[in-house]
Amino acid sequence: MVLFDKVTKVYKGDIVALDNVTFTLDPKEFVFVVGPSGAGKSTVIRLLIRQELPSDGEIVFEDVDVTKIPRRLLSVYRQQLGVVFQDLKLIPSKTVRQNVRFALEILNKPKNISDETTDFLLEKVGLQDRANLFPDELSGGEKQRVGIARALANDPKLLIADEPTGNLDPITSMGILELLNAINQSGTTLIVVTHDKKIVDSMQTRVLHMEKGKIISDHKGGYDDLS
Numbered sequence: 001m002v003l004f005d006k007v008t009k010v011y012k013g014d015i016v017a018l019d020n021v022t023f024t025l026d027p028k029e030f031v032f033v034v035g036p037s038g039a040g041k042s043t044v045i046r047l048l049i050r051q052e053l054p055s056d057g058e059i060v061f062e063d064v065d066v067t068k069i070p071r072r073l074l075s076v077y078r079q080q081l082g083v084v085f086q087d088l089k090l091i092p093s094k095t096v097r098q099n100v101r102f103a104l105e106i107l108n109k110p111k112n113i114s115d116e117t118t119d120f121l122l123e124k125v126g127l128q129d130r131a132n133l134f135p136d137e138l139s140g141g142e143k144q145r146v147g148i149a150r151a152l153a154n155d156p157k158l159l160i161a162d163e164p165t166g167n168l169d170p171i172t173s174m175g176i177l178e179l180l181n182a183i184n185q186s187g188t189t190l191i192v193v194t195h196d197k198k199i200v201d202s203m204q205t206r207v208l209h210m211e212k213g214k215i216i217s218d219h220k221g222g223y224d225d226l227s
């Protein structure tokens, strides 16, 4: 589904964010991307969603060369991806329901479909009884669930979550992980960028461990197991 082939990203000032990175991702996989701050994790995401272009190497998503997608087709490409950003970017003046619905309105879905899908998504992330609250009135875990519901609006093949348990307590984090796991079990491929050893260790799934712009280990297991 995803191929990074010898991908290098050098920023201005000779900062090597990614150094010859190669990995593939199969449909329905659940993979954690871990490693210290500055390792290159967010750069992988930025390149995958074509926010930036690599300096060298090839990035393929479902047989499409991501680096060659013309600008006018970028929105079509990105509609296949769901992204939960670290800064969730929820709209403070809109309720939970309106925040989720807005993601569907942008996709020009008919009103009745938007309403139905919003209800479906709110139920999926367990926020039916929070639908009329504003982001300020939610806990950190609930905000994260809104971000996940919104990212699922276009029924993405691949869901990317950047530090989804960043500021959450352990119990809330495990709840978010269970939700992501359920989404994966229903067929969505998942990439989760995280520092959170506990959630990685609990899943015992594939881990891409990055350091200094390189993948130092690609293994199945806990955070610190190395391949």
Ligand code: ADP
Residues within 6 Å of the ligand: 011, 012, 015, 016, 017, 035, 036, 037, 038, 039, 040, 041, 042, 043, 044
């Ligand atoms: P991580 O997500 O693992 O914390 P990043 O992918 O954000 O790491 O960053 C990898 C490296 O690239 C870091 O050294 C960072 O300072 C550098 N970097 C990231 N974005 C830019 C940018 N726009 N300009 C220059 N350097 C950058």
